[in-house]
Amino acid sequence: MNIPRFRVLPLLALAAGACAWPVWAADPVTDALQKAYVPYRAALFKTNAGQAGESADALNQAQQAWARVTQLVKSQSTVPYANDALLARTLTGVEEHYAKAAQQVAAGQLPQAHDTLEGVRDLLSELRRQNQVIVYSDHMNAYHAQMEHLLDEGPKWLKADDGLQKLAAQAGVLNYLAGLLASEAPASAQSSAEFKELLGAVTRSVAALNTAVAAGDKTLIEKAIGQVKAPYSKLFVKFG
Known part of the structure; x- marks a missing residue:
């Protein structure tokens, strides 16, 4: 699992300052994002392991979980992401990454699907970073x-x-x-x-x-x- 987009020094700064922020955020949106992260991790792991059928199942579950996040955002306050245009772009971006990965899995392109799914992690990480949320x-x-x-x-x-x-x-x-x-x-x-x-x-x-x-x-x-x-x-x- 390779994530070349991550920069080393900012991550070290994040780790060094971790004690200043809560490990678990209490807001409903972040909690929903973390719940949706569970099937995402499974899809990332399965595509990396080259397991085609399991990858398709895990990716389907990840898409369903993401749809629930989208519905939640539409129905209530999005604090601490209130008025953050990045939240809307992230919701759309993750959905697009999942759709592309699903096509790649269906075509048997598991390494490419894995790389596509890595982008989801980057999108969510950047959303939290911009809003000073750490999990x-x-x-x-x-x-x-x-x-x-x-x-x-x-x-x-x-x-x-x-x-x-x-x-x-x-x-x-x-x-x-x-x-x-x-x-x-x-x-x-x-x-x-x-x-x-x-x-x-x-x-x-x-x-x-x-x-x-x-x-x-x-x-x-x-x-x-x-x-x-x-x-x-x-x-x-x-x-x-």
Whole structure:
């Protein structure tokens, strides 16, 4: 799951300032958006896994959930998004992304559908950012962006003269963001045994990366890099 549109530094700033904002927003629109995010995550995961039938089913559920969000927005106050033209554009944009992804899934173009669905995450993230709303998904997205940066650049850094320094910095960032995944989780997640198990796997993968980098063992580092994505993906699809 690659999101090249995310910028690294703004996400770090978001993570650093997370304590200033509530993890869960209390307004009905944000709550509805978060509920609609559940089938979206499933569709994103299924298209990435190359599961055609399951992708179509998950995408259909995501579209139905989004239709309910649209109806809610029409029927009541949209605070904290009141008078925000971006909300209307986001509603339309997500609907268009879903329609395009559905066509791609039907044509068997699952990688393309996955890329299309990634745009939904960006649209919702930008809507919240513009309105100073932060939810747990933002912490998951921040971790994901840094993880993808590591996956893209890590193998190159291993071959560079100053690569270990860059890997050390990246491993430290992931360690910090993994800490936020724990500290900023809502109470419902923190009381879940499944959440603790999945988060523990993410934490262990980051710890293994930091240990390998500290040892300067390129073989271990390469192995550790290859083991960070799977634990995150499992946590994301259930709680992201």
